[in-house]
Amino acid sequence: MDNNKTKIIVIGNGMVGHHFVESMLATGEACEITVLCAESRLAYDRVHLSEYFSGKTAEDLALTTGEQYTALGVKYVTNEKVIEINKKQKFVTASSGQSYIYDKLVLATGSYPFVPPIPGNDQEHCLVYRTIDDLEAINRSAKSAKVGVVIGGGLLGLEAANAIKQLGLETHVVEFAPQLMAVQLDEAGGQLLKDKIEALGVTVHTQKATQVIEQGDKCRYKLLFADGSILETDLVLFSAGIRPQDKLAKDFNLALGERGGIVINDNCQTSDDDIFAIGECALWQNRIFGLVAPGYTMARTVASQISGGSLTFTGADMSTKLKLMGVEVGSIGDAHVKTPGAKYYGYENQVTGVYKKLVVNEDQKKLLGAVLVGDTSDYDTLLQYALNDIDLPEFPEALILPQASGLEVAMTELPDSAMICSCHNVTKGDIVAAIDTGATELSQIKQCTKASSGCGGCAALLKTTVDKVLETRGVTVKQDICEHFAYSRKQLFHIIQVEKIRSFATLIAEHGKGHGCEICKPTVGSILASVWNDYILKQDHQPLQDTNDTYLANMQKDGTYSVVPRIAAGEITPDKLIVLGEVAKKYQLYTKITGGQRIDLFGARVEQLPLIWQELVNAGFETGHAYGKSLRTVKSCVGSTWCRYGVQDSIAKALDLENRYKGLRSPHKIKFAVSGCTRECAEAQSKDIGVIATENGWNLYVCGNGGMKPRHGDLFATDLDDKTLIKYIDCILMFYVRTAERLQRTSVWLEQLDGGLEYLKQVVIDDSLNLTHELENQMQDIVDSYQCEWKTTIENPSSLKRFRQFVNSDDIDSNIQFVSERSQIRPATDVEKQITTKLIPIVEV
Amino acid sequence: MKTTQTNLTTNWQTVCQQNDLVNDSGICALIENQQIALFYLKGKEQVFAITNYDPIGRANVLYRGILGCINNDIVVSSPLYKQHFSLVSGQCLQDEKSKVTVFETRIINQEVQVKIQVQQKVA
Numbered sequence: 001m002d003n004n005k006t007k008i009i010v011i012g013n014g015m016v017g018h019h020f021v022e023s024m025l026a027t028g029e030a031c032e033i034t035v036l037c038a039e040s041r042l043a044y045d046r047v048h049l050s051e052y053f054s055g056k057t058a059e060d061l062a063l064t065t066g067e068q069y070t071a072l073g074v075k076y077v078t079n080e081k082v083i084e085i086n087k088k089q090k091f092v093t094a095s096s097g098q099s100y101i102y103d104k105l106v107l108a109t110g111s112y113p114f115v116p117p118i119p120g121n122d123q124e125h126c127l128v129y130r131t132i133d134d135l136e137a138i139n140r141s142a143k144s145a146k147v148g149v150v151i152g153g154g155l156l157g158l159e160a161a162n163a164i165k166q167l168g169l170e171t172h173v174v175e176f177a178p179q180l181m182a183v184q185l186d187e188a189g190g191q192l193l194k195d196k197i198e199a200l201g202v203t204v205h206t207q208k209a210t211q212v213i214e215q216g217d218k219c220r221y222k223l224l225f226a227d228g229s230i231l232e233t234d235l236v237l238f239s240a241g242i243r244p245q246d247k248l249a250k251d252f253n254l255a256l257g258e259r260g261g262i263v264i265n266d267n268c269q270t271s272d273d274d275i276f277a278i279g280e281c282a283l284w285q286n287r288i289f290g291l292v293a294p295g296y297t298m299a300r301t302v303a304s305q306i307s308g309g310s311l312t313f314t315g316a317d318m319s320t321k322l323k324l325m326g327v328e329v330g331s332i333g334d335a336h337v338k339t340p341g342a343k344y345y346g347y348e349n350q351v352t353g354v355y356k357k358l359v360v361n362e363d364q365k366k367l368l369g370a371v372l373v374g375d376t377s378d379y380d381t382l383l384q385y386a387l388n389d390i391d392l393p394e395f396p397e398a399l400i401l402p403q404a405s406g407l408e409v410a411m412t413e414l415p416d417s418a419m420i421c422s423c424h425n426v427t428k429g430d431i432v433a434a435i436d437t438g439a440t441e442l443s444q445i446k447q448c449t450k451a452s453s454g455c456g457g458c459a460a461l462l463k464t465t466v467d468k469v470l471e472t473r474g475v476t477v478k479q480d481i482c483e484h485f486a487y488s489r490k491q492l493f494h495i496i497q498v499e500k501i502r503s504f505a506t507l508i509a510e511h512g513k514g515h516g517c518e519i520c521k522p523t524v525g526s527i528l529a530s531v532w533n534d535y536i537l538k539q540d541h542q543p544l545q546d547t548n549d550t551y552l553a554n555m556q557k558d559g560t561y562s563v564v565p566r567i568a569a570g571e572i573t574p575d576k577l578i579v580l581g582e583v584a585k586k587y588q589l590y591t592k593i594t595g596g597q598r599i600d601l602f603g604a605r606v607e608q609l610p611l612i613w614q615e616l617v618n619a620g621f622e623t624g625h626a627y628g629k630s631l632r633t634v635k636s637c638v639g640s641t642w643c644r645y646g647v648q649d650s651i652a653k654a655l656d657l658e659n660r661y662k663g664l665r666s667p668h669k670i671k672f673a674v675s676g677c678t679r680e681c682a683e684a685q686s687k688d689i690g691v692i693a694t695e696n697g698w699n700l701y702v703c704g705n706g707g708m709k710p711r712h713g714d715l716f717a718t719d720l721d722d723k724t725l726i727k728y729i730d731c732i733l734m735f736y737v738r739t740a741e742r743l744q745r746t747s748v749w750l751e752q753l754d755g756g757l758e759y760l761k762q763v764v765i766d767d768s769l770n771l772t773h774e775l776e777n778q779m780q781d782i783v784d785s786y787q788c789e790w791k792t793t794i795e796n797p798s799s800l801k802r803f804r805q806f807v808n809s810d811d812i813d814s815n816i817q818f819v820s821e822r823s824q825i826r827p828a829t830d831v832e833k834q835i836t837t838k839l840i841p842i843v844e845v
Numbered sequence: 846m847k848t849t850q851t852n853l854t855t856n857w858q859t860v861c862q863q864n865d866l867v868n869d870s871g872i873c874a875l876i877e878n879q880q881i882a883l884f885y886l887k888g889k890e891q892v893f894a895i896t897n898y899d900p901i902g903r904a905n906v907l908y909r910g911i912l913g914c915i916n917n918d919i920v921v922s923s924p925l926y927k928q929h930f931s932l933v934s935g936q937c938l939q940d941e942k943s944k945v946t947v948f949e950t951r952i953i954n955q956e957v958q959v960k961i962q963v964q965q966k967v968a
């Protein structure tokens with residue numbers, strides 16, 4: 001064995017133990033990690049455990065798999081409960097009898113549900129709510145049950161109650177205290193929550209001490225309460241709090257807190273320097289943290305400590321926001337007004353069922369805590385005031401009164417250090433940095449910062465923050481497309497057109513600086529194509545194109561490409577269908593019908609593309625421009641030729657339109673559809689350009705969008721004849737091509753156009769700018785200069801030179817490997833690439 | 846019994862001709878079973894060479910990225926997920942932990958050469 005590597009044993013593979021493994025690997029430290037876990041499965045998302053009852057499977061909840069661990073070099077043993085720690089000789093022994101040596105030991109044993117010592121608590125249908133196994137047991141038990149009782153009215157108890165209600169049981173919650181969620185809420189908040197939950201059909205019994213669980217008369221059991229009352233039930237679910245799983249620490253003499261919990265210092269070290277404890281089993285400054293975010297911070301702390309870093313754990317905020325059976329509840333900081341001198345403001349609305357309380361310090365300048373029931377829309381704002389010590393407005397109550405616009409204030413004032421996602425330690429500054437490096441979409445920001453991929457609680461805050469940061473830039477920051485040009489796309493378009501610039505080199509020499517980048521190059525490439533419609537792989541233009549445009553195909557995750565021939569309007573002859581099938585078979589391509597009514601062939605290596613296209617072009621196919629920011633498809637319905645309701649020939653119209661605008665380069669992709677009657681089978685109203693047949697002609701809808709932010713198209717004009725329809729579309733599209741920003745779909749463009757739809761109608765229908773003639777001419781030039789890029793390419797030996805993997809060898813990229821799934825190929829995973837017998841042999845064609 | 850020993854030596858290897866390079870763009874060469882992406886920055890008449898494997902996208906694609914400059918650093922942007930890799934240091938600008946290997950290059954008599962470590966088997 002390699003002696004240089006630190007041997008790390010992790011006991012427990014809950015959320016925190018797993019996060020530790022990930023954090024440790026991320027440090028790059030040479031180490032050998034072994035995970036020992038008592039559960040039968042590896043880490044899963046306990047926070048979203050309840051979703052198991054709304055359809056999620058154990059696989060959906062899994063945070064990792066054995067395959068992944070193995071691929072990362074992490075050893076693991078499931079069903080392996082550790083029962084002994086030998087601190088002196090540094091090994092642990094598990095229930096299987098196996099021993100494991102460690103240099104560093106990490107206890108991530110979590111906690112277990114506390115079951116109050118009530119006689120009869122150990123019967124078959126008395127259960128707890130913590131693991132997937134528990135949930136399976138509840139499921140089984142509920143099948144033969146009518147009534148269920150949850151003992152404990154805290155946060156988890158209510159979640160459990162919701163679960164058994166979803167399973168169709170008559171549901172009761174029994175709480176010993178006078179109110180629900182006594183930790184997080186005050187009396188008034190607890191009362192409102194109780195009313196709301198009862199209104200949903202769950203019976204809440206407060207101030208009830210259960211004394212014994214006996215055999216029932218009507219049900220399986222009956223609970224006898226201290227006040228003499230009785231409740232019959234078939235199922236008992238204990239949710240009376242959690243206790244740190246500290247037995248190992250106790251048995252083998254690590255320091256424990258008075259009421260349990262493994263004592264740790266700021267380095268998360270226990271009383272033995274080589275043993276760490278993290279997550280719910282750890283006790284820091286006499287506190288247990290029963291949430292994932294603090295546990296994750298502890299995990300990162302230990303990874304840093306072991307790899308020689310200096311991260312420490314300095315406590316965590318325990319504020320919570322949740323939705324219980326559809327009731328919104330939030331609690332921040334000092335909810336119980338315990339800080340000396342603290343005062344509070346309250347707002348209660350019995351009509352709408354909203355309760356809000358603000359706890360402020362003595363001079364009313366700072367927010368100490370808050371309680372929100374029924375409406376948590378202010379939670380993010382308030383939390384930021386509390387966490388970042390932001391000065392409250394002059395009248396703090398404005399923050400909780402209806403119509404308060406507190407959010408605006410807080411977001412822009414947030415310091416860069418403000419914590420946005422505590423699970424992954426992402427601050428506002430990190431988000432700003434991500435945006436600075438070019439991430440402008442929420443999804444990109446999530447991907448590069450990991451924000452919002454833990455408990456998910458910060459999703460709304462993340463979105464508002466991103467929106468705000470982007471918004472402030474939109475207003476104050478210039479519209480420069482990148483560091484090389486101090487112009488917006490619209491301005492560049494104007495320069496190119498007016499100065500008749502035909503190459504990137506000229507443009508950057510005269511109007512920009514540096515060598516360009518992946519933002520300005522494709523933008524300029526697209527503008528040059530819109531204005532001059534040159535072959536896009538002309539030598540000068542080639543380096544401007546994104547890989548998809550360079551290779552006239554769409555790159556897939558493994559570096560192969562997809563091939564999408566144009567199938568205008570979705571109409572295809574049997575002969576052509578057969579060609580597609582034959583080509584796919586010959587080159588072993590995966591085939592699929594796309595969402596755009598055509599056929600996509602996947603898995604082509606770069607050097608195969610010209611061969612494949614040669615065959616397709618020979619058979620009469622043209623490029624489908626699936627790779628370009630250009631016209632994609634014109635979707636059609638079958639229309640009056642076949643359909644008994646159709647009033648016009650929608651297929652012929654769709655074919656006309658697709659053939660007219662194919663090849664048009666634009667700021668973003670453009671999609672059309674044509675429906676043969678108002679039943680709208682082609683979904684035209686969700687397209688950039690939508691055409692719907694009427695008895696008298698065509699209705700034109702504009703600027704619809706599917707995708708991430710769907711938008712219904714706006715009705716632009718009605719009952720148009722064929723000629724006017726084309727004239728309007730020419731003008732609308734060309735005006736869009738000239739004035740939209742980079743990667744702006746028509747939907748967003750219209751929404752940001754000053755004057756909106758009315759203005760667009762004035763420009764196009766009333767010709768208010770005296771421009772339509774020019775727009776139409778420009779479009780006609782594009783239509784007239786159309787060429788199939790693939791045809792041009794295969795006829796041009798120097799272009800073909802680009803389509804090879806290696807300049808100096810005919811070998812193929814050996815990292816591209818496929819396995820078989822549902823009788824077709826799919827890319828092999830990293831692990832599958834190791835198992836050579838599973839791989840499909842690559843045949844040379 | 847025969848023993849085989851492996852020695853590492855550094856060597857200039859000719860990869861292709863100068864006119865195989867594509868102005869302001871990339872090509873890929875296979876050297877000693879290693880995929881190397883070569884970029885030709887026309888303005889500076891300079892060739893840059895890095896490993897072709899994108900450590901984030903996990904595929905051999907870097908030569909198909911767009912060449913550019915960010916804060917005066919010459920970079921390629923991955924065609925898969927757009928991260929920038931410095932052609933000078935190999936560092937990924939968006940992810941501290943990701944790096945590609947950089948090779949020295951030169952053009953001699955129209956021949957593009959890359960300096961590379963080769964394994965020599967010594968019997």
Ligand code: SRM
Nearest residue numbers: 554562593594595596597598626632705706707708709745
């Ligand atoms: C292949 C296809 C999925 C399929 O198997 O059906 C597909 C595949 C891709 N879509 Fe799509 N979209 C496909 C139909 C759609 C549709 C449905 C439609 O066109 O009716 C939509 C919603 C309609 C719309 O666009 O309004 C759609 C909305 C998107 C979006 C979101 C656009 C938006 O405005 O929100 C993206 C992302 C983007 O463009 O930035 C996207 C991006 C992509 C990309 C380019 C993502 C990427 O970079 O790899 C995929 C590559 C295509 C490829 O490799 O060939 N795809 N995509 C469909 C190809 C249609 C075709 O024949 O050309």
Ligand SMILES: Cc1cc2nc3c(=O)[nH]c(=O)nc-3n(C[C@H](O)[C@H](O)[C@H](O)COP(=O)(O)OP(=O)(O)OC[C@H]3O[C@@H](n4cnc5c(N)ncnc54)[C@H](O)[C@@H]3O)c2cc1C
Nearest residue numbers: 012014015016038046081082109110111279280290291292
């Ligand atoms: C229904 C539910 C909802 C929740 N909702 C939220 C929420 O919205 N937000 C939030 O922040 N938190 C929430 N939590 C709490 C959150 O799940 C916990 O804080 C977190 O899972 C703790 O992680 P952990 O790794 O410390 O412990 P655990 O997840 O308990 O993992 C410990 C693991 O160690 C194993 N183990 C114990 N002893 C041994 C041993 N001797 N040998 C080997 N293995 C051992 C256990 O079997 C277990 O698998 C929720 C919890 C539940 C149950």
Ligand code: SF4
Nearest residue numbers: 637643646676677681
């Ligand atoms: S939109 Fe109208 S014509 Fe077209 S298929 Fe549907 S019902 Fe028939």
Ligand code: FES
Nearest residue numbers: 421423454455456
């Ligand atoms: S706070 Fe948990 S995912 Fe962001």
